[in-house]
Amino acid sequence: MKKKLVVIGNGMAAGHMLEELFDRGNTDYDVTIFGKEPRVNYNRMMLSPVLSGEKKYEEIIIHDEEWYKTNNVDLRTGVNISKIDRENKKVIDDDGNETSYDKLLIATGSYPFIIPVVGHKLKGVVSFRDLDDVDLMQEAANRGGKAIVIGGGLLGLEAAAGLQMQGMDVTVLHLMPTLMERQLDSAAAYLLEKEIEQRGIKVITRANTEKIIGDEHVEAIRLDDGRELEADLVVMAVGIRPEVKLAAEAGLMVNRGILASDHLQTSDPDILTVGECVEHGSECYGLVAPLYEMAKVIAANLDGDMSAKYTGSVTSTKLKVTGIDLFSIGDFAEDEGREGIILRDAAGGIYKRLILEDNKLVGAVLYGETGDSTWFTQLLREGTDISEMRETVIFGQNFQGGPPLDPMAAVAALPDEAEICGCNGVCKGKIVSAIKEKGLSSVDDVRVHTKASASCGTCTNLVEQLLSLSLGDSFNPNAPKPMCPCTPLEHGDVRRLIVAKELKSIPAVMQELEWETSCGCAKCRPALNYYLLSTWPGEYVDDNQSRFVNERLHANIQKDGTYSVVPRMWGGITSPEELRAIADVADKYKIPTVKVTGGQRIDLLGVKKEDLTDVWADLNNAGMISGHAYAKGLRTVKTCVGKDWCRFGTQDSTGLGIKLERTLWGSWTPAKVKLAVSGCPRNCSEATCKDVGVICVDSGYELHFGGAAGLDIKGTEILCNVTTEDEVMEYTTALIQLYREEGYYLERIYKWAKRVGFDRVREVIVDDEEQRKTLSKRFYHAQQFLQIDPWKEFVDGKDAHEFAPIKPIPLEAAQ
Amino acid sequence: MTKENNWVELCQLSEIPERGCRVVVTDEIKIAIFRTHTDDVYAIEDKCPHLGGALSEGIVHGAQVTCPLHNLVINLVNGEALGPEPMCVKSFDVKKEDGKVYLDLVPVKKEAA
Numbered sequence: 072m073k074k075k076l077v078v079i080g081n082g083m084a085a086g087h088m089l090e091e092l093f094d095r096g097n098t099d100y101d102v103t104i105f106g107k108e109p110r111v112n113y114n115r116m117m118l119s120p121v122l123s124g125e126k127k128y129e130e131i132i133i134h135d136e137e138w139y140k141t142n143n144v145d146l147r148t149g150v151n152i153s154k155i156d157r158e159n160k161k162v163i164d165d166d167g168n169e170t171s172y173d174k175l176l177i178a179t180g181s182y183p184f185i186i187p188v189v190g191h192k193l194k195g196v197v198s199f200r201d202l203d204d205v206d207l208m209q210e211a212a213n214r215g216g217k218a219i220v221i222g223g224g225l226l227g228l229e230a231a232a233g234l235q236m237q238g239m240d241v242t243v244l245h246l247m248p249t250l251m252e253r254q255l256d257s258a259a260a261y262l263l264e265k266e267i268e269q270r271g272i273k274v275i276t277r278a279n280t281e282k283i284i285g286d287e288h289v290e291a292i293r294l295d296d297g298r299e300l301e302a303d304l305v306v307m308a309v310g311i312r313p314e315v316k317l318a319a320e321a322g323l324m325v326n327r328g329i330l331a332s333d334h335l336q337t338s339d340p341d342i343l344t345v346g347e348c349v350e351h352g353s354e355c356y357g358l359v360a361p362l363y364e365m366a367k368v369i370a371a372n373l374d375g376d377m378s379a380k381y382t383g384s385v386t387s388t389k390l391k392v393t394g395i396d397l398f399s400i401g402d403f404a405e406d407e408g409r410e411g412i413i414l415r416d417a418a419g420g421i422y423k424r425l426i427l428e429d430n431k432l433v434g435a436v437l438y439g440e441t442g443d444s445t446w447f448t449q450l451l452r453e454g455t456d457i458s459e460m461r462e463t464v465i466f467g468q469n470f471q472g473g474p475p476l477d478p479m480a481a482v483a484a485l486p487d488e489a490e491i492c493g494c495n496g497v498c499k500g501k502i503v504s505a506i507k508e509k510g511l512s513s514v515d516d517v518r519v520h521t522k523a524s525a526s527c528g529t530c531t532n533l534v535e536q537l538l539s540l541s542l543g544d545s546f547n548p549n550a551p552k553p554m555c556p557c558t559p560l561e562h563g564d565v566r567r568l569i570v571a572k573e574l575k576s577i578p579a580v581m582q583e584l585e586w587e588t589s590c591g592c593a594k595c596r597p598a599l600n601y602y603l604l605s606t607w608p609g610e611y612v613d614d615n616q617s618r619f620v621n622e623r624l625h626a627n628i629q630k631d632g633t634y635s636v637v638p639r640m641w642g643g644i645t646s647p648e649e650l651r652a653i654a655d656v657a658d659k660y661k662i663p664t665v666k667v668t669g670g671q672r673i674d675l676l677g678v679k680k681e682d683l684t685d686v687w688a689d690l691n692n693a694g695m696i697s698g699h700a701y702a703k704g705l706r707t708v709k710t711c712v713g714k715d716w717c718r719f720g721t722q723d724s725t726g727l728g729i730k731l732e733r734t735l736w737g738s739w740t741p742a743k744v745k746l747a748v749s750g751c752p753r754n755c756s757e758a759t760c761k762d763v764g765v766i767c768v769d770s771g772y773e774l775h776f777g778g779a780a781g782l783d784i785k786g787t788e789i790l791c792n793v794t795t796e797d798e799v800m801e802y803t804t805a806l807i808q809l810y811r812e813e814g815y816y817l818e819r820i821y822k823w824a825k826r827v828g829f830d831r832v833r834e835v836i837v838d839d840e841e842q843r844k845t846l847s848k849r850f851y852h853a854q855q856f857l858q859i860d861p862w863k864e865f866v867d868g869k870d871a872h873e874f875a876p877i878k879p880i881p882l883e884a885a886q
Numbered sequence: 887m888t889k890e891n892n893w894v895e896l897c898q899l900s901e902i903p904e905r906g907c908r909v910v911v912t913d914e915i916k917i918a919i920f921r922t923h924t925d926d927v928y929a930i931e932d933k934c935p936h937l938g939g940a941l942s943e944g945i946v947h948g949a950q951v952t953c954p955l956h957n958l959v960i961n962l963v964n965g966e967a968l969g970p971e972p973m974c975v976k977s978f979d980v981k982k983e984d985g986k987v988y989l990d991l992v993p994v995k996k997e998a999a
Contacts, residue, residue, distance in 0.1 A: 590905065590923045593945040593952035593959070616905040620943040620954040628954055632940045876909045877897050877919065880991070 073101045076373070077162055077170055079152045079317065080178035081106025083115055084346030084362040086134050087495075088176065090522075091370030093142050100373070102144045103170055105162075108201055109149035111135055115201070116359055116494070116527050122205050122233030124571030125564065133525075155321035157339055174341055174373065177318055177329060181311035181347040181357065186221065190283030196305045199230045208306065212237035216303035219243075219292055221280055223250040225390060227308035228263075231272050234306070236571050242300060243267070244278035244292070246309075254388045254399040258415065259422050259438040266395055266420070313348045313355050328355040333380040335369050343369055351381060358386045359494045359526055367496070387448055387493055389441070389529055398441040401434035401451055402426065409433070414465045423465055430458040443467035445533065446481075449489050482536040491533050494526035502534065506541045514538065555594035557586050562598065562815035569602050577603065577614055591617075598816035601703065604739055605811045608853035615870070621701035624873060625861040626683055634683060635676040637700035638690050639736065642710045642729035642748075643671030652693030656686055670707030670745060672698055684874055687862035696860035703817070704739045705746070708732040709757065713750035713767070722767035724750035727796055731765075734800060735807065737858040738850070741814030741823070744807065759787045762820040763803055768792075772799050776806060777821040777829060785821050788829050791837045805843040806836050808850035891979055893988040899925065902987070907942040907951075910989065917978060918942035919987065920962050922949055928962035929980040929989055935960075935973035 078085050081104050089102065106112070112134045120126040139146040154163040161171040183198035185191050197207050211218070212234055220231045223245030235241045243250075249260035250267070264274050281295040283305060293299050313328035324330045324338040328350030335343050335351070345365045347357055356362065361384035371379035387400035403426045405411075414423040421439035425432055425447070432451045437444055446468040450457060457464050468481055487500030505511060505520045517534050518525040524534045553559050560568070565584065574580045577599050581591060591599065596617035603611045621627050626634035638653070653673055657665050664676040678686055687697075699706060710728030714720035728748040735746070747758035748765040757780075758764030764775035764787050771794035778787035790806065793799055809832065814823040824832050835842050865874075902908045902921040909932055910917045918932035918941050926949065932942045939955030949962045959968040965977035979990040 588948060590946075590948045592947045592950075593957065596945060596947060616903060616946065619945065624943075628940075628943060630937070630939075630955065632938075872901065872903065872908060876911045877901070880894060880910055880912045 074099055074173040075171060076100035076102045076174045076176065077172035078102065078104040078176045078178060079155075079162065080104075080180055080346070080348075081108070081112050081146070081148070082178060082180050082346060083112065083133065083359060084180070084366055085176065085178035086112035087363050088178070088345055088366035088369050089142070089144065090134075091367050092373055095370060095374045097370075097374045100174070102142075104139075104144055104146055105150045105152050105164070106146070106148045107151050108203070110202065111139070111146070111148070113202065114526060118199070118202065118205050119229035119233050121202070122199075122208060122230065123236040124233075125236075125567055127567075128202060152317065155317060155342075157321055157342070160341065172341075174343065176369065177337070177342060177344040177348060178346045179314040179317060179348045182314050183307065184310045184312050185307050186280060186309055188280055188282050190285060190289065191307070193283055193285045193289045194287055195285070195289035195303060196283060196307065199226055199306055199308045200311075208234060208304065209237065211304040212239050214303065215239065217242070217301050218304040218306065219300060219302040220306045220308055221292075222306075222308035222310070223247070223274065223276070224253065224308065224310070225251060225388060227306070228267065228390065230306050230308050231267070232270070234304070235270060235272050238573070239304070241271075242273040242275060244280060244294070245274065245276045246279055248276050250274065250276070251390075254436075255397070255438075256403055256424060256436055258413075258424070259397070259399075259436045262417075262420060262422055262438050263390075263395070263397060311347065311357055313350065315348055318344070318348070326350050326353075331381075333368075333382060334372050334377070335365055335381055343372075345369055352383050354383060356384060356386065358388065360384060360496060361386060363495055385452060387444070389444075389527065396437075396439055396441045398437040398444040399435065400444070400448055401432070403434035403436055412461075412465045425465055427457070427461075430456050430461070432457060432464075445485075445489065445491065445530075448493065449485075452490070453488075479536055479540065482533060483540055491537065492521075492523035492526070492530045495522040497521050497523040499537065502537050503541055506538060512538070512542065554598060555592055557581075557588040557591050557595050558584060560584060562818075565599070566602055566606075566813075566815075569606055575603065575607055575611060577617060593619075597622075601739060601741065601816050605853070609856045622703070624680075624683065625697050625699075625701065625865070626678065627701045629676065631677075633677045633679055635674055635700070636678050636683070636686055636690075637668065637672050637674045637698035638695035639698040639732075640672050640695075641732050642708055642725050644710075644725060644729065645673075649693060649695060652690060652695070656689050659689070660686055662686075668700070668707075670700075671709050672700065672707060674700070681874055684865050688866045691860070691863055691866055697862045699736065702739070703742050704737070705732070705735040705744050707745055708735070709745070709747040709761070711748070711750045711755040713748075717750055719753060720750035720767070721769050722750060722772070724748045724756070724765075724767050727765065727767070727772075727799065728756075730796065730800065731803060734804065734854070738807065738811070738854060739857065740807065740811055742817050742819045744810075744820065746803075760784070761787065763806065765799060765803075770794065772796075774799065774802055776832070777824040779819060779821045781819075783821070788824075790833060801843065801847050802836060804850040805846035806832070808846040808853075809835060811850070811853075812846075891981075891990045892992065893981065893990055896987045896989050899927070899982055899985050899987055902927070905946045907944075907946065909942045912991065915976075916940075916942075917989065917991075918951075919980065919989065920946055920951060922946060922962070925982075927980045927982055927987055929978035930960065930962060930965045931976040931978075931993075933975060934958055935967055935975050936969075941975070 114131040114133050117131040151165045152162045153165050161169045163169050183200045197204050218234045218239040218241045220227045220243045223243050231241045231243045249257050250264050267274055279295040281293045283289055284291040289302055289305050291299050291301050315325045315329050318329045319325045329337055329344045329348050331344050331349045331351050337344050346362045364384055365381050368379045368381040390397040410427045412425045424436045426434035431454050435447045485499050489499045491497055491499050502521050502523050509520055511517055514534050517523055524531045552561055554562050572583055574583055580599050597619055600614050600617040615623050626636050660682045662675045662677055666674045668674050708728040708731050710725045713724035744762045746763045747756040747761045749756045749758045750767045758766055760778040760780040766773040773792050774790040775787035776790050779785045810820055810823055904921055905923050907918050907920045916932040917929050920928045932940055934941055934953040936958045939953040941951050941953055943954045944951040950959050952959050965975040967973040976993040978993055981988050
C-alpha cells in the first residue's frame with residue numbers, strides 16, 4: 072500500500088519538493104496537495120514583471136494542470152485547510168471535509184504584514200503577495216491616478232516600478248533613512264534612490280505613516296510630520312510574516328516560524344515543513360533559494376535518504392526591475408575586524424563594496440555592474456582565502472591572473488561546483504552533464520531538465536554560454552529567439568513593452584529598449600512598424616521606409632525587377648466590365664502574362680515600375696482597387712457559388728464571402744490572411760486549409776481557423792458553430808483582432824494559435840462574450856484608418872518620387 | 887580619394903527620402919543613390935551581385951541595404967556584400983554641398999586586394 076502524503080500549501084516550495092521527489096523516480100506516495108489560491112503553482116518571484124506588463128500570468132506558471140495529472144497528484148485548488156488533527160492523522164478543510172495522512176508537509180508560506188494604522192482596511196489598500204493583488208493593482212492602474220507604496224524594500228520597489236510602468240503617479244514611503252537597508256549599504260542605496268527618482272517615482276524616506284484617510288475608499292495618507300499625500304491606491308509592502316497559525320493551533324512548536332530540525336521535521340516527526348513558514352537555526356527565509364534547498368532535503372528524506380540535511384543558507388538578492396542592476400549577498404555591517412574594499416564610479420553609476428573578515432569574503436554589494444556576482448558568491452560560499460588577490464579582487468574575476476578574459480573564457484574557467492542558478496541551486500557541472508547526456512540544445516531545454524534559469528531568469532546568459540561551450544557551433548541560440556541581431560529581446564517582449572511603456576515610434580522603441588544598432592535592420596524594422604501600427608491605430612504614422620518593397624509600392628516585385636498587379640475581386644466575383652478593363656490594361660501596357668491565381672483573382676505579371684501608377688489609374692477608373700496580393704494583411708476570400716446556383720448549397724456563401732472581404736480588406740496583420748467560405752460540407756472553396764474558413768451548413772455556419780497550405784500543410788480546427796451572418800462577422804473580426812494583437816511578425820494564424828493554444832483562442836473568442844465584443848469593436852475601430860485604397864493614393868500623387876528616376880543624365884556628362 | 891572627380895549635379899538632398907533611395911539612369915547603368923538616417927549619401931550600382939535584384943528597392947538601415955529579392959545585405963560604403971561569399975557591386979563617389987547631391991559617374995576603382 073502506498074503511503075499518503077498530504078501537502079498544505081501549493082506555492083513554489085511545495086511544488087519544488089514534489090518535483091525533486093518525482094525526479095528521484097519515487098512513487099511511494101499518494102500525494103494530495105491543498106492550495107488556497109484558485110490556480111496552479113506559479114512563480115511568485117515573477118509577479119513584478121506581470122504587474123509591469125512585461126510578462127503574462129501564463130508565462131509564470133511553473134506546474135500546469137497537466138503536470139499534476141501526469142504525476143498523479145490530487146490537486147485541490149481554492150481549498151483552505153483550517154485544522155490539523157494530529158491524533159487521528161488527518162487534516163480538515165473549511166467545509167469540514169477530512170483527509171488522512173501518513174506524512175504531512177506544511178508549506179503555508181507567509182502572509183504580508185499590514186501595518187495596523189487607522190484606515191488599513193479601506194478599499195484601495197492592498198498588499199503585494201499573490202496574483203489577486205496584482206489584478207487589483209492593475210485595475211487601479213487602469214483608472215490611473217496616484218499610488219503610494221509603503222515600504223522601500225525589494226518588494227515595494229518592484230511594485231512601485233510596475234505601477235509606474237502602468238502609468239500611475241507613484242510615491243514610495245520608507246520608514247528608514249535609506250532604501251533596501253537590509254540588502255544595501257547607504258552608498259548603493261543612494262545610487263538606487265537616484266535611479267528610481269530619475270524614472271519619475273518619488274521617494275520619501277524617514278516617512279512614518281500615521282493614518283490612512285478615506286470614507287470607504289482610500290483618499291490620502293497622513294505622515295506623522297503632518298504631511299498629507301493624496302492616494303488612489305496604497306500598496307503595503309513592509310514585509311512578510313511566516314504563516315504559523317495552523318501549526319501553532321495543532322500544538323506544534325512555533326517561535327517566529329515553525330521550528331524545524333535539519334531534516335525539516337517539526338516537533339511531530341510525521342509532520343514536515345518547508346518554505347517561508349519555517350524557522351531553522353533561528354532564521355526565517357523570504358527568498359527562493361533557501362526554500363529550494365529545503366525542498367531538496369525533504370525529497371531526499373522522503374525517498375529514504377536520511378543523509379541529506381539542511382544546514383542553513385547564505386542568501387543573495389537581486390532586484391527585478393528592468394534596467395537596474397543590483398546585487399547583494401551576505402553580511403556587510405561595519406564591525407571590528409572587518410575591512411571593506413570599495414570601488415566607486417559615481418558618473419558611471421557603478422558602486423561595488425566587498426566586506427572581508429580574516430581575508431575571506433563575508434559580504435558584497437554591487438550596483439550598476441553585477442557581472443561578477445556569481446564569482447563573488449562562490450568566493451563567499453567556499454570561504455576562499457583571497458589574500459593573494461586582495462588588491463585586484465574588486466575588479467572581478469576577469470582581472471585575476473593575467474589579461475582580461477572574454478566572458479566565454481570566464482565561464483569556461485568556472486569549476487563544476489560553481490553555482491550558476493542561485494534560485495534553484497543548480498551548479499555548472501549539473502548543467503553541463505545534462506546538456507551532454509540528454510542532448511539538450513536550447514535554454515528552454517536546460518530549464519526543463521535542470522531548472523537552471525527557470526525562476527528569476529538573471530542567469531540566462533550564463534546558461535547560454537554553457538550551451539555554447541558544450542555544443543560549440545551547433546548551439547542554436549535562437550531559442551529563446553531574439554527578434555533579430557539588433558536586440559536580445561523576443562518578439563513577445565517587444566510587443567508587451569511597446570504597450571507597457573507606451574512606445575509610439577520606431578526611434579522610441581529603439582531608444583527605450585536599447586537597440587544595439589542605430590537604425591535597426593531589415594528584419595526588425597518591418598516588425599516594429601507592424602507592432603506600432605496595430606497597437607496604436609489612428610495614432611501611429613506608418614513608416615514607409617520600414618516596409619518591404621511590395622508593401623511600400625503595393626505591388627509584388629518579380630525576379631526581373633518588374634511587378635505584378637492584382638486588382639481586388641470581391642469574393643471572387645467579377646463582371647464583363649471588369650474583365651474588359653483588365654484586358655484593356657494588359658493590351659495598353661503590354662503586360663506579358665495574365666494569370667488566374669489560387670485565390671480566385673486575376674494577376675497581371677510583368678508590369679514595369681514606371682507604368683504602375685497608370686495601370687492603377689485605369690483599374691481605379693473601372694471601379695477596382697488594390698487586391699493587397701502583396702500584403703501581410705487580408706489577401707482573398709475564396710467562395711463557392713452557394714445556394715443561389717448550387718443544388719447542394721445551404722447558405723449564401725458568395726454573399727457572405729463578399730461581406731467578409733469588404734469588412735476585412737485593408738487590415739494589416741502579422742502575416743498574410745486568407746479566408747474561404749464554402750456553401751456546404753463538400754467544401755469546394757477549400758475552407759479547411761485557410762487561416763479562417765467558414766463552412767455553411769443547414770443550421771448555420773461552422774467557423775474554422777488555423778489551417779495552412781503552404782510551407783506547412785495543416786487542416787483547420789473548429790472554432791465553433793454559429794447561426795447568423797452577424798455572428799460570423801463578430802467572431803471573425805474578434806479572432807483576427809486577437810491575432811493582430813498577439814501574433815509575432817510573420818507568424819501565420821496556425822503558428823500563433825499553436826503557440827498560445829488553440830483552446831485558449833476558443834476560450835477568448837467563444838466562451839468570453841465580453842472579450843469577443845471588445846476585440847471586434849477594436850478591429851472596426853482600427854479599420855476606419857486602414858480602408859484606404861493605396862493605389863488611389865499613388866494615382867493622386869502620393870510618393871511620386873517612388874516611381875520616377877532622378878532626371879536623366881545627359882550622355883556627355885557621363886563621359 | 888586619389889582620382890580627380892568629375893561631379894554631376896543630381897538633385898536636392900531632400901528629394902531623396904530619408905532611409906531611402908532614388909535611381910539615376912544613364913545609357914549604360916542604373917545607379918542607386920541612398921540617403922541614410924544620418925543624411926549621409928552613397929551611390930552604388932543598382933544591381934545585387936547575387937542575382938541582380940534592384941538594391942534601390944531594399945530596406946536601408948544604417949549604412950547598409952538589404953536586397954529585396956533574397957535579403958543579401960550590402961555595405962553602402964564600399965559596395966561589399968556582408969554574406970558568406972565575397973561579392974561586391976560598383977560604388978561611386980557622391981558628395982553633398984549646399985543641400986545638393988553630386989555624383990561622379992566614374993566608378994571607384996578598388997585597389998588591388
